[in-house]
Every structure is written in structure tokens, then in C-alpha cells.
Amino acid sequence: MSADLVLFTAMAPRTRRPQGEVTRGTTAPNRLRRVDRWIAATQRAALRAADRPLAVDLGYGASPVTAVELYTRLRAVAPGLEVTGLEIEPDRVARGTAFLAASGDAYPGLAFRRGGFELPVDRPPVLVRAFNVLRQYDEDAAWRAWDDLRARLHPGGVLVEGTCDEIGRRAVWVALGPEGPRTVTFAARVDALDRPSGFAERLPKTLIHRNVPGERVHAFLAEFDRCWAAAAPHSAFGPRARWAEAVALLARTQPVLARPPLGGRARRRLGEVSVPWRALAP
Structure with a gap:
């Protein structure tokens, strides 16, 4: 077992209950296209920072569509990248799993599982995208979520946290490394x-x-x-x-x-x- 994985495993909370609150789950195709294309264009070093790079789509919503889009867009610039969609609500995870079952072998490396801020994955991710997840939290809780998620990143990884309108025409997101916040991006049609x-x-x-x-x-x-x-x-x-x-x-x-x-x-x-x-x- 690698030193990174040993540390990551030690940090993981010893609980079966996902950390966080269930979101409204609102989603739609192409809602997150602006942040996805920004990640693909500007975060290639992070996406390639590990031998087996893993990206996490945290709180992907009632449909797996945005997680599938993230997978497709990022694999174009990081072909070996794996993507895991995490949701607290079991029915949402079931929809993602059913989508994969119906897709055959079309999405190797894409998975869906139940989880929250504790990030129940087998290695530190090089990317965590958390979009429209923290809107229902107060400011102190949002800062704590940032700290918890940053601490679970791969040393070369990035957390991208933000929000957008219902059809993705206007969005703001923050890019954070393990050391803290780096940039704020404003994007609009x-x-x-x-x-x-x-x-x-x-x-x-x-x-x-x-x-x-x-x-x-x-x-x-x-x-x-x-x-x-x-x-x-x-x-x-x-x-x-x-x-x-x-x-x-x-x-x-x-x-x-x-x-x-x-x-x-x-x-x-x-x-x-x-x-x-x-x-x-x-």
C-alpha cells in the first residue's frame, strides 16, 4: 500500500453514514459545461498528477448526466482518468448504477457510489468537483467543508467548488489546492x-x-x-x-x-x- 493511500485511509472517518445533507438534486444536460471546459483547459497538471488519477463528482444530483459529461470531457485530455460520482441519496446512486449497466462497457473507469464529504474512495482524488452542493450550508459549515475536502486531495490535486443557475448560463467557482483557495472564476453566457x-x-x-x-x-x-x-x-x-x-x-x-x-x-x-x-x- 502506498504512503498516500495509508494516509488517506487513516484520515477517512470511521462511519457508514455519509457526511453532508441531501441536495435538491436539480440537474440537466450541459448545466456544468462551463466549469468542465475550464477544468479540462486549465487543470491538466492536476488531472495527470497521479499514476492512477481519480476525479470525484460530489453531489451530482438526481440524474447521473453531469457525472457522465465530466467523465467524457476530462478523458479527452487525461485518457487514464477514472471518475466516481458520489451521492448521499441511495436512489440517485441506483440510477447511476443502472445507467452504467445499460451502457455496457462504454464508460470504463466510471462508477457511482454512496458518499459525502468523507469521500469514500480508494485513493486521494486529483480532482473533486462539488457544484451546487454547499448552497444550503451556512458560511462556517462551507469553510469546514472546504477544509475537509482539501485535506483529502492528492498533493497535486484540486478542489473546484461553485454554483450555477439552472441552465448553466451563469456560474462562479473557486479552485482550491491542498494549501487553500487559489482563484475565483466568473463565467457567463x-x-x-x-x-x-x-x-x-x-x-x-x-x-x-x-x-x-x-x-x-x-x-x-x-x-x-x-x-x-x-x-x-x-x-x-x-x-x-x-x-x-x-x-x-x-x-x-x-x-x-x-x-x-x-x-x-x-x-x-x-x-x-x-x-x-x-x-x-x-
Whole structure:
């Protein structure tokens, strides 16, 4: 048994009851496409950090569809990656298992099992995606969940935790390594975006109640709105052009942001911007 697995096994809670609360289970095809494509494009080092890399889709919902999509999208850049979908509700696990049984051998390395924040898997995952899971928790519980999940990652792994709207047009997520939060990413279908402060309702639970005057996240969204308004003339070239100009203006007015903004032009054209956690941290 490897040293990593010995440590991981020792850390696992000695209980059969999954840790966490059952979510509403709302899901739909392509709801998480924005975060999936971001993971595939920016987290390849993490996905390949282990000899037998494992990704966990934590709280995938009433349908296994988003776990299957995660598997398909990430295997395109990390062919040996295995994916385990974890759910607290036994009926949801049964649906995933039935899907695999009906699919024959179409998804080697994909599995579904019952579990929660304790991550009942056989080795430290290189990725944990937890989307629309912590919305029902209070801020203190969300911080504890982050700590628990980070502690169970592979040393080269990443936790991606966030939330999106019902059809995936607007999303915010945080990328965390074993050491702590790294970046916050805002992603939207920009032709449906009224103004950047509309992201406020999708902020992670560790930040959503901090969106008040005097907090960094509030100042950031207010400045993003100002830059969005200033970039309005670029709408003549389409909503993506306006988004790109607003992000460029934001980078010039916010010294804490990377220059160019994290992710560069390619990510901006997809309606994304990632900023360092320290830019928004409470």
C-alpha cells in the first residue's frame, strides 16, 4: 500500500453514514459545461498528477448526466482518468448504477457510489468537483467543508467548488489546492448578462454574505459594473467584445489582478475571468 493511500485511509472517518445533507438534486444536460471546459483547459497538471488519477463528482444530483459529461470531457485530455460520482441519496446512486449497466462497457473507469464529504474512495482524488452542493450550508459549515475536502486531495490535486443557475448560463467557482483557495472564476453566457454584479447570487457560500460595503468582493463587483458600463461602445462588435474590454479595463484598475487577467484572451472570449482569491478574500 502506498504512503498516500495509508494516509488517506487513516484520515477517512470511521462511519457508514455519509457526511453532508441531501441536495435538491436539480440537474440537466450541459448545466456544468462551463466549469468542465475550464477544468479540462486549465487543470491538466492536476488531472495527470497521479499514476492512477481519480476525479470525484460530489453531489451530482438526481440524474447521473453531469457525472457522465465530466467523465467524457476530462478523458479527452487525461485518457487514464477514472471518475466516481458520489451521492448521499441511495436512489440517485441506483440510477447511476443502472445507467452504467445499460451502457455496457462504454464508460470504463466510471462508477457511482454512496458518499459525502468523507469521500469514500480508494485513493486521494486529483480532482473533486462539488457544484451546487454547499448552497444550503451556512458560511462556517462551507469553510469546514472546504477544509475537509482539501485535506483529502492528492498533493497535486484540486478542489473546484461553485454554483450555477439552472441552465448553466451563469456560474462562479473557486479552485482550491491542498494549501487553500487559489482563484475565483466568473463565467457567463455574456449575451444574457445584464451586468457583472448579477454574479452576486452565484457567489460561493464563503463569500455570498460578504457582498456588502467594506468587503473586497463587494468592491470588486462594483468596479466590474463600472468597467462594464464603460465598455458599452464595444457592444457594436458583439457581447464578447464588450466582455473582453470590460475585463481589460478591470485589470488596469485592480492592481491585485494578474496582467493580463488570469486565463488570457482565449478564456475571456468564452465569457470567463479568473482572479486571485486574495482579490476577494474576506
